[in-house]
Amino acid sequence: xxxxxxxxxxxxxxxxxxxxxxxxxxxxxxxxxxxxxxxxxxxxxxxxxxxxxxxxxxxxxxxxxxxxxxxxxxxxxxxxxxxxxxxxxxxxxxxxxxxxxxxxxxxxxxxxxx
Amino acid sequence: xxxxxxxxxxxxxxxxxxxxxxxxxxxxxxxxxxxxxxxxxxxxxxxxxxxxxxxxxxxxxxxxxxxxxxxxxxxxxxxxxxxxxxxxxxxxxxxxxxxxxxxxxxxxxx
Numbered sequence: 124x125x126x127x128x129x130x131x132x133x134x135x136x137x138x139x140x141x142x143x144x145x146x147x148x149x150x151x152x153x154x155x156x157x158x159x160x161x162x163x164x165x166x167x168x169x170x171x172x173x174x175x176x177x178x179x180x181x182x183x184x185x186x187x188x189x190x191x192x193x194x195x196x197x198x199x200x201x202x203x204x205x206x207x208x209x210x211x212x213x214x215x216x217x218x219x220x221x222x223x224x225x226x227x228x229x230x231x232x233x234x235x236x237x
Numbered sequence: 238x239x240x241x242x243x244x245x246x247x248x249x250x251x252x253x254x255x256x257x258x259x260x261x262x263x264x265x266x267x268x269x270x271x272x273x274x275x276x277x278x279x280x281x282x283x284x285x286x287x288x289x290x291x292x293x294x295x296x297x298x299x300x301x302x303x304x305x306x307x308x309x310x311x312x313x314x315x316x317x318x319x320x321x322x323x324x325x326x327x328x329x330x331x332x333x334x335x336x337x338x339x340x341x342x343x344x345x346x347x
Binding site for chain 2: 156224
C-alpha cells in the first residue's frame with residue numbers, strides 16, 4: 124500500500140541551527156502538506172504545496188520556514204535558525220488530485236531543539 | 238478562524254460496547270469532515286471521511302454528519318482494546334487545509 128515516508132524519524136539540533144526535514148509523498152498525489160504537533164497539543168497546519176508553489180500557509184509559517192520540491196519525489200521543509208519552541212513532531216501529508224480529498228500522513232519527524 | 242471542538246476525555250467503554258465520539262465546528266462553510274486515529278507518539282491515521290449529511294458506514298465505524306447543527310460524530314461498534322487511541326476530528330473549507338480538534342482519548346477496557 125502506498126505511503127508517505129519521512130526522514131529522519133528523530134532530529135536533535137542546537138538552537139540557531141538550520142534543519143531540513145524530508146518527505147516522499149505518495150507517488151500520484153499532487154497536494155503536499157506540512158503539519159506540526161507540539162507535545163500535548165493539537166495538529167496544526169503549516170503549509171500546502173501544489174503545482175510547485177505554496178497554495179496556502181498559516182501564520183506559523185513565517186520567514187523562518189521554507190518548502191521545496193527539489194526533484195520529482197522529495198518534498199522538504201527547511202527551518203532556519205531553530206528556536207526551542209520549534210521542538211515538535213512534524214508531519215508531512217499528501218492528497219490526491221481532487222480538492223478536499225483525504226490526506227495521508229507520514230510517520231513524522233520528531234524535532235528536538237536544545 | 239475555523240474552530241473544531243472535541244471533549245478531551247478520556248472516554249472509557251467496555252470491550253464490545255459502542256463508543257460514541259463527538260465533534261462540533263464553528264464555520265458553516267466547512268465542507269469535508271475527517272476522522273483520524275492517533276496512537277501515542279504516532280502519526281494521524283485516516284479512519285473515514287464524510288461530505289454529506291447523514292450516516293456513512295465502513296466496517297465497525299459509522300460517521301454521522303449534521304451540517305445544520307454543525308456536528309460530526311464517530312461510532313465504533315464492538316470496541317476492541319486496540320481501538321484505544323486518540324481520535325481526531327478534522328475538517329476542510331474551500332481548500333485542502335485540515336483544521337484539527339484537540340482529539341478525544343478513547344480507552345477500551347477488558
